[in-house]
Amino acid sequence: MDFNQDHFALFGLTPTFAIDAEALDRAYRELQTEIHPDRFAHAGEAEQRLAMQWSTRTNEAYQTLKSPFARAKYLLELQGIQAMDANNTAMPAEFLMQQMEWRESLMAALAAADYAGLQALEQAAKAEAERLLDLLAADLDARRDYPAASETLRKYRFLEKFLADIDNAYAELE
């Protein structure tokens, strides 16, 4: 078996952004059931080492394909595109403006301990994140427009970070 095959091939999936999450979970579980180090705890050194390598590789592939961000970034890498490269930072002005507005609202909601405000902000950001994911699917799978997908991905990254900050804000309010 080829250690260099791509993550999709490892799980017997086609390399597209839209994936069957259940099929991924199932393939992951079945593969780990065969190769996890716990299956080789009583085996020889060579098998133990291989089991750790395969299991590590399987975890890495699973984590990459499970996360929409990592999966899209990986699909672009398969096309030779480093979407998150430090040179790829140009973003449309209106997008950045909206991000700044949202960040200000977040600070305000946090300062005022405004739980409802935080929830409203979270809903708006989640809706935008969903929209970007749909766009990513269209960019990557239907149009195969990889430069466009790269920009959408960078936008999505902003949203993910912002949602993580909202999570932290909830934690601070608790």
Added chain:
Amino acid sequence: MALLQISEPGLSTAPHQHRLAVGIDLGTTNSLVATVRNGISVVLNDERGRPLLPSVVRYLKDGDPVVGYDAQARQSDDPHNTIVSVKRFMGRGLKDLIDPSTLPYHFVDAPGMVQLKTVVGTKTPVEMSAEILKALKMRAETAMGGELTGAVITVPAYFDDAQRQATKDAARLVGLNVLRLLNEPTAAAIAYGLDNSSEGIYAVYDLGGGTFDISILKLTKGVFEVLATNGDSALGGDDFDRRVYCWMLEQSGLSVMSDHDKALLMAKAREAKEVLTEHAEARITAVLTTGELIDLTLTEGQFNELTAGLVGKTLTPTRKALRDAGLAAADVKGVVMVGGSTRIPRIQAAVGEFFGQTPLTNLDPDKVVALGAAIQANVLAGNKREDDWLLLDVAPLSLGLETMGGLVEKIIPRNSTIPIARAQDFTTYKDGQTAMTIHVLQGERERVSDCRSLARFELRGIPPMVAGAARIRVTFQVDADGLLSVSARETGTGVEAHIEVKPSYGLTDDEVARMLRESIDHALDDVDARQLAELRVDAQRLVDATQSALAENGVALLSQSERAAIDSLLGQMNAALATGDPSAIKRATEALNQGTTEFAARRMDVGIKRALAGHKIEDIGI
């Protein structure tokens, strides 16, 4: 020494042999050992029928250390030499300990880990834990009538790398083969999950004597997948005792006391806490060495008030774990209670309230971890060709490196499924820089000073280049025990400087040998003889594994000449074992390992193909 039995090459005896394997719960307050007997996991009792072994070690001026109930009984007579809750010191420096002045021990600050001065000299927490493990090992070997093949030892899920490494080192000191370090809540989930065969999301709330863990698990078709874990490795029943103890001092207006009296009152505080799990109030009476009399009554209401802060302190990590798992309390199908401290009624009520359901307490919270560990040990030892369940656990804390400005760059995020490896590239800061310090840290905070320093090593021999031109690739690997190893190499120019480190607090082979020599009952024992015995065990294990692999798919995967080559290596191994020459056994072991690598790889491929085939058949709906 009994002669080792060697079977004929090619004849597989391994699958029929029942290997003696145990699960060990090395607890803060109590420890247990369990095994699977006739398919059922059972705790092994001591010769007087008692399941628990108090985790108390007492060092004597003459003679072997005493472990367990006998040591516990002398706690207040001999407080300096009677060590309780040693688990709290594992992998900890003096500065990590909360209020060491309230403890009756003579601490010695040492790099990496604190040490304690006793009547037989300075001892490390690793050596003390080894005494407890030795007592459990002897109990198991007596009960099972043979030498142990291996053990699964449980650790709190929130234990960091230093604490895990220290636990593994303690096992090494007593010659226990550690099949796996298993997280305590995960062990409890195995014990519960296999009994109830349920699917869904479960939370395991584990409040022991000195540690608190919360784990969120998903059970799907026999796979136990830990989604998130959190906790506090310095919060447990001991803290409840201390609150009661402080209340007692306050009520009776005592301040300065002898170590004897401190130990006596701590024991009384604990008794009161235990009484309150079943009664509305507890009477506390004691006569101090000064002749002073203490006579107090503590009600459950007062106790709850005193400890409300501690209960609250367990709910914060619980919330964090749920958030990391991306779940709400309502998604949790069952809450498993583990650890003696969950007997406290107020805790059961608070956890029930938080999750909106009555927690599960049908298995003994003191035994459930050991029972689960034994089930896992039985599988890992190879006694059961176990295809129907698997554990996928996580690394509890983020791992990273120090970068410019005293900040931590995270490389492996917390709650990553293990085993895992991650690499990241770094570069030089100055022109002509030829060395780089790699500082490995564990923790969630951004600043180096707020995280735990695991190791610091230097990568030398970087070819001089302009700043930013070198490419230093640092790789973190966390194995299935949750233990980290780090390697770094310069890849930019093809000139490779490569270094592999285990974090520095782990014991070196020399240190283990020294500790063995120093320990009283090994003074007469020959260290060389012991090493030979270990080599033999390792060699035999490899022979067994190779033979069962050959029996399973030797015919299908090997050509006749390949098969003959492995048989010849097995023959050489048997010859080496017969000579009893350590270096010959070592050489033969290495040769057999080397010679079976390709076979191992083919076997692994068979497994991978089998997994994918099964998956495709399901896809087309057969």
